[in-house]
Amino acid sequence: MTVTAQQDRRTADEGRETALAALQRRFGERFTLNRTIREQHANTLTWQGNQPPDAVVYPETTAEVVEIVRLCAAHKVPMIPYGTGTSLEGHVNAPSGGVCIDTSRMKQIIAVNAEDLDCVVEPGVTRKELNEYLRDSGLFFPIDPGADASIGGMTATRASGTNAVRYGTMRENVLAVEAVLPDGRVIHTGSRARKSSAGYDLTRLFVGSEGTLGVITKITLRLHGVPEAISAGCCPFPTVHAACDATIQTIQSGIPVARIELLDVASVRSVNAYSKIGLPETPLLLLEFHGSGASVKEQAERFGEIAEALGGGPFRWATSPEERTRLWQARHDAYWAARAANPGMLTFATDACVPISRLADCVAETMQDLERIGIPGGAVGHVGDGNFHVQPFFDVNDPAQRAAIEGFLERLAARAIAMGGTCTGEHGVGQGKMKFMAAEHGEDALDVMRAIKTAIDPDNLMNPGKILPPRAA
Amino acid sequence: MTVTAQQDRRTADEGRETALAALQRRFGERFTLNRTIREQHANTLTWQGNQPPDAVVYPETTAEVVEIVRLCAAHKVPMIPYGTGTSLEGHVNAPSGGVCIDTSRMKQIIAVNAEDLDCVVEPGVTRKELNEYLRDSGLFFPIDPGADASIGGMTATRASGTNAVRYGTMRENVLAVEAVLPDGRVIHTGSRARKSSAGYDLTRLFVGSEGTLGVITKITLRLHGVPEAISAGCCPFPTVHAACDATIQTIQSGIPVARIELLDVASVRSVNAYSKIGLPETPLLLLEFHGSGASVKEQAERFGEIAEALGGGPFRWATSPEERTRLWQARHDAYWAARAANPGMLTFATDACVPISRLADCVAETMQDLERIGIPGGAVGHVGDGNFHVQPFFDVNDPAQRAAIEGFLERLAARAIAMGGTCTGEHGVGQGKMKFMAAEHGEDALDVMRAIKTAIDPDNLMNPGKILPPRAA
Numbered sequence: 008m009t010v011t012a013q014q015d016r017r018t019a020d021e022g023r024e025t026a027l028a029a030l031q032r033r034f035g036e037r038f039t040l041n042r043t044i045r046e047q048h049a050n051t052l053t054w055q056g057n058q059p060p061d062a063v064v065y066p067e068t069t070a071e072v073v074e075i076v077r078l079c080a081a082h083k084v085p086m087i088p089y090g091t092g093t094s095l096e097g098h099v100n101a102p103s104g105g106v107c108i109d110t111s112r113m114k115q116i117i118a119v120n121a122e123d124l125d126c127v128v129e130p131g132v133t134r135k136e137l138n139e140y141l142r143d144s145g146l147f148f149p150i151d152p153g154a155d156a157s158i159g160g161m162t163a164t165r166a167s168g169t170n171a172v173r174y175g176t177m178r179e180n181v182l183a184v185e186a187v188l189p190d191g192r193v194i195h196t197g198s199r200a201r202k203s204s205a206g207y208d209l210t211r212l213f214v215g216s217e218g219t220l221g222v223i224t225k226i227t228l229r230l231h232g233v234p235e236a237i238s239a240g241c242c243p244f245p246t247v248h249a250a251c252d253a254t255i256q257t258i259q260s261g262i263p264v265a266r267i268e269l270l271d272v273a274s275v276r277s278v279n280a281y282s283k284i285g286l287p288e289t290p291l292l293l294l295e296f297h298g299s300g301a302s303v304k305e306q307a308e309r310f311g312e313i314a315e316a317l318g319g320g321p322f323r324w325a326t327s328p329e330e331r332t333r334l335w336q337a338r339h340d341a342y343w344a345a346r347a348a349n350p351g352m353l354t355f356a357t358d359a360c361v362p363i364s365r366l367a368d369c370v371a372e373t374m375q376d377l378e379r380i381g382i383p384g385g386a387v388g389h390v391g392d393g394n395f396h397v398q399p400f401f402d403v404n405d406p407a408q409r410a411a412i413e414g415f416l417e418r419l420a421a422r423a424i425a426m427g428g429t430c431t432g433e434h435g436v437g438q439g440k441m442k443f444m445a446a447e448h449g450e451d452a453l454d455v456m457r458a459i460k461t462a463i464d465p466d467n468l469m470n471p472g473k474i475l476p477p478r479a480a
Numbered sequence: 481m482t483v484t485a486q487q488d489r490r491t492a493d494e495g496r497e498t499a500l501a502a503l504q505r506r507f508g509e510r511f512t513l514n515r516t517i518r519e520q521h522a523n524t525l526t527w528q529g530n531q532p533p534d535a536v537v538y539p540e541t542t543a544e545v546v547e548i549v550r551l552c553a554a555h556k557v558p559m560i561p562y563g564t565g566t567s568l569e570g571h572v573n574a575p576s577g578g579v580c581i582d583t584s585r586m587k588q589i590i591a592v593n594a595e596d597l598d599c600v601v602e603p604g605v606t607r608k609e610l611n612e613y614l615r616d617s618g619l620f621f622p623i624d625p626g627a628d629a630s631i632g633g634m635t636a637t638r639a640s641g642t643n644a645v646r647y648g649t650m651r652e653n654v655l656a657v658e659a660v661l662p663d664g665r666v667i668h669t670g671s672r673a674r675k676s677s678a679g680y681d682l683t684r685l686f687v688g689s690e691g692t693l694g695v696i697t698k699i700t701l702r703l704h705g706v707p708e709a710i711s712a713g714c715c716p717f718p719t720v721h722a723a724c725d726a727t728i729q730t731i732q733s734g735i736p737v738a739r740i741e742l743l744d745v746a747s748v749r750s751v752n753a754y755s756k757i758g759l760p761e762t763p764l765l766l767l768e769f770h771g772s773g774a775s776v777k778e779q780a781e782r783f784g785e786i787a788e789a790l791g792g793g794p795f796r797w798a799t800s801p802e803e804r805t806r807l808w809q810a811r812h813d814a815y816w817a818a819r820a821a822n823p824g825m826l827t828f829a830t831d832a833c834v835p836i837s838r839l840a841d842c843v844a845e846t847m848q849d850l851e852r853i854g855i856p857g858g859a860v861g862h863v864g865d866g867n868f869h870v871q872p873f874f875d876v877n878d879p880a881q882r883a884a885i886e887g888f889l890e891r892l893a894a895r896a897i898a899m900g901g902t903c904t905g906e907h908g909v910g911q912g913k914m915k916f917m918a919a920e921h922g923e924d925a926l927d928v929m930r931a932i933k934t935a936i937d938p939d940n941l942m943n944p945g946k947i948l949p950p951r952a953a
Contacts, residue, residue, distance in 0.1 A: 259594075
C-alpha cells in the first residue's frame with residue numbers, strides 16, 4: 008500500500024467514526040453498534056457469508072432518512088437500506104461496512120384511495136399489515152412472496168410470488184415512489200395516474216434497484232377489489248411434465264387463473280410431513296380462481312378438462328376459506344418444511360424463470376443435474392410465469408458439497424439464460440447472482456446499468472457490492 | 481460570437497457535411513436531402529412548427545443502424561429515430577438539424593412464439609401489420625392508439641389507447657428491446673421470461689424514452705389469446721359526470737372491461753356527421769367485453785345495472801363483427817371527424833390523465849375552461865384509465881387564439897398534476913410538454929433523468945431538444 012493509499016484509508020476511517028458518533032448523538036436509542044443486532048441485519052435466508060454493517064439506525068420519517076443520508080454522504084460512509092431482511096441473495100450484507108438504515112419503524116399507511124384502487128404507504132409496512140388494514144375496504148394488495156416482507160423491500164427487489172400470474176409483480180403494482188437520493192435530495196417518481204408518458208420511467212428504475220440508487224421512503228401501490236368468489240384446490244399429475252403442459256394450456260387458453268403453483272413429489276412429501284395436510288404424493292398443481300361465482304366455476308371446469316386430457320386430476324377443492332388458507336400456508340412453508348425434513352443440512356431457494364414453453368424441460372434438466380451430483384432437493388414453482396425454485400439440501404461445512412452446489416447454480420443460470428429466460432425471476436441479484444449478470448445482459452448493457460449507477464451515486468455509497476459486478480478486463 | 485465559438489461552429493458544420501456525404505455514398509437511394517421528404521419527416525399531427533432534419537436515411541438492418549450511428553457520432557451529428565410520424569407533440573422535429581433515421585423498412589417479424597404468447601419484431605412493423613400476420617394464430621397484439629403506428633414508435637412513446645384498461649400499455653407489453661446506443665454499441669435489455677429481478681429495468685427505461693437514449697431495433701412483445709367471445713356497444717348517459725361515475729363503478733367492481741371510452745356530445749355529433757353511424761347524441765360510453773360467451777354476457781349485464789342506476793342506458797349492442805369494427809373505427813376517426821366539422825381550423829388532441837375519482841371533475845373543469853375562452857371543442861377519453869383528450873378548434877393564424885390555447889393547455893396540465901395525475905397519459909412529452917416537466921416531477925427528479933441522459937448520451941446526439949428542459953437557473 009502506498010503512503011497516499013494509507014492516508015486515504017485513515018481519512019475514510021476517521022470520517023466513518025465521525026459519522027457514527029454524530030448518528031449516535033442524534034438518534035440515541037434508535038442507533039446501535041451491538042454486534043448481534045448488526046449480524047441480524049446482515050443476512051438471513053441466504054448462504055452468503057455474514058458481513059455485518061458498522062451500525063444500525065432506525066429512522067421514523069423521511070426527514071430523518073435525509074439527515075442520515077446527508078451525514079453518511081458527507082463522510083463517504085456506505086448505506087444499506089433494510090426492510091425485514093427476508094431477501095435471499097445477500098442483499099443486505101455490508102461488504103464495505105457502513106450504516107444499515109432499518110426502515111421497520113416507518114409504518115404509516117398514509118392514504119387509501121378506495122375509489123382509485125390505490126394507497127400510499129411507508130416502506131416499513133409489511134404486506135400482511137397492509138392487507139389487515141384493508142380488510143373491511145373490499146380491497147386487497149395481491150403481491151405475495153410468501154414471507155411477510157416489507158413493502159419497501161418488496162419494491163426494492165421487484166418481488167412477486169404466487170399471485171403474479173394474474174396481478175403482476177411489483178413492477179406492475181407500484182405507481183410511484185418517494186426516494187432519498189445518495190446526496191440527500193428527495194425525489195418523487197410517478198403519480199397516482201394509472202399510466203403516464205411523461206419522461207423516463209424512474210418508478211420502474213427504482214423498483215428492483217435493491218437499495219443501490221437511494222432509500223425508498225414512500226410507495227404508492229395499486230390495489231385490487233377482493234373478488235366476489237375465490238376457489239382453490241389441488242390437482243395431481245402423473246409427471247412434472249404433464250403439470251407444466253397443463254399450465255401452458257391454461258395460460259394459452261386465457262383462463263385468468265389467480266395462482267397456479269407446482270410442487271414436485273419431494274416437495275409434497277416434506278410439506279405433508281411439516282403441515283400435516285395430506286396432499287396426494289404425486290406432482291401437484293395448486294390453483295386458485297378469482298371472479299364472480301359463475302366465472303370461478305367456469306374457470307375451474309375449463310382447467311379440469313385440460314388436466315384430464317393430460318392424465319391429471321381429479322381436481323380436489325379446498326371448500327372453506329380456512330382450508331384454502333391452510334393450503335397456501337403449506338405452500339409458503341415449503342421452505343421450512345424442507346429444512347425440517349433435512350435436519351442439520353443447509354438449504355436455500357434458488358430462482359430461475361424461463362418462457363413457459365421451456366419450463367418442463369428446464370425443471371427436468373435441473374432436477375436431473377441435482378440428482379447427478381448426489382444432492383437431494385425438491386422443486387416448487389410459480390409455473391404460470393415460468394418461474395421455479397429448487398431447494399437443495401447439503402452440508403454447508405463440506406467443501407466438496409459446497410463446490411458441487413456452486414457448479415449446479417452456475418449451470419442452472421446458464422440453462423435458464425440459454426432458454427431465453429433469466430437467472431432470477433423474483434429473488435433479485437444481491438451478491439449471489441452478480442456473477443451471472445454479464446452472461447444474462449452482456450457487458451454493454453451492464454455498462455449502461457453501471458453508467459446509471461455512477462450518474463446517481465457517484466461515490467458508490469448506496470448498498471455497494473450488489474447487482475453490478477466490476478467490468479471484466 | 482467569439483473567434484473560438486465561430487471556429488467550433490465551422491468545425492461542426494464541416495463534420496456534418498462530411499457525415500452526410502459519407503451516408504449518401506453508403507446508402508445511395510436510401511438517403512435523401514429532398515426538402516419535401518425532410519419536412520414530412522419532421523412533424524405531423526402536431527401544432528409545433530416544422531423543423532426538418534438535414535437528411536433522411538432508411539436503414540434495413542441493425543448493422544446498418546450501427547453504421548449510421550457510428551458515422552453520426554464520429555462527427556457529432558444529431559440523430560432522430562423515426563417510425564410512422566404519428567406522434568403528437570413534435571417528437572420527430574429536428575431543432576438542431578441532423579439525420580432522421582427512418583426505420584420503416586425494418587419490417588421483419590422475426591419470431592412468433594405462440595406457446596409463450598410473445599413475438600420479436602423489427603421497429604418498422606406497424607400494429608395492423610402485426611395483427612394481420614397473427615390472424616390465423618389465435619393471438620393478437622392489443623395495444624391500439626388509433627393510428628397505425630409502428631411498433632418501434634409505440635415503444636419509444638410508451639403508447640397505449642383504447643385497450644389499455646384491460647391489457648396495459650407498452651410499458652406492460654414490451655418484454656425486451658434491442659437498441660443501438662448513441663456510440664453505436666448494441667445492447668439487449670430483458671429476455672423472453674415474463675418477469676425478472678435481474679438488475680435495473682433497462683427495458684422500461686427505453687420504453688417511453690422517445691428516441692433520446694438510442695435507436696430501438698428489435699422489440700419482444702407480449703401477445704394475448706383472441707378472446708372466445710367479444711361484444712361491444714354504446715350506452716348513453718344524461719351527463720359526462722354520470723358516464724364517468726359509471727366508469728369508476730365498473731372498474732371498482734372488477735368487471736374486466738376491455739374498452740370503456742367516453743365521447744361528449746360535441747364529439748358524438750362530429751363522429752355522426754363524419755362516419756354516418758347514427759349514435760345517440762348524448763354523452764356516450766362505448767364499451768367492449770372480452771371473455772368466454774358466459775363471461776361476456778355477465779360483464780355486460782353487470783355494467784347495464786351500474787349504468788341504469790346512474791340514469792344511463794339502454795346499452796345498445798353492436799351485434800355483428802362488422803358493426804363492431806365500424807363503431808371503433810368511428811371512435812378512432814374522432815380526430816378526423818372533428819377536423820372535417822371545422823374546416824379551415826386547426827385542431828390537435830391534448831392529453832391528460834388523472835386518478836379516475838377525479839376524472840369527471842377534470843373533464844368538466846377543462847371543458848368549462850375551453851368554453852370560457854370561447855373556443856369550441858370536444859372531449860373523448862380512455863376513461864377506464866382516467867385518460868382523456870380534448871380537441872379544440874381554432875385559427876392557428878390568429879395570435880389571440882393561439883395565446884388563448886397556450887393558456888388553456890397550461891391550465892390543463894396544472895389541473896391534472898394538482899389532481900394527482902400527469903400532463904400526458906399516452907402522447908408523450910416531445911417538445912410540446914417539456915415546459916410542464918418541472919411542475920410534474922420537480923427539478924430534482926428531472927435532474928435524475930438528465931443525469932441518465934448524459935450518462936448514456938454525453939454529446940446529446942439522440943433526438944436532442946425533447947423530453948428534458950434545461951434546468952431552471
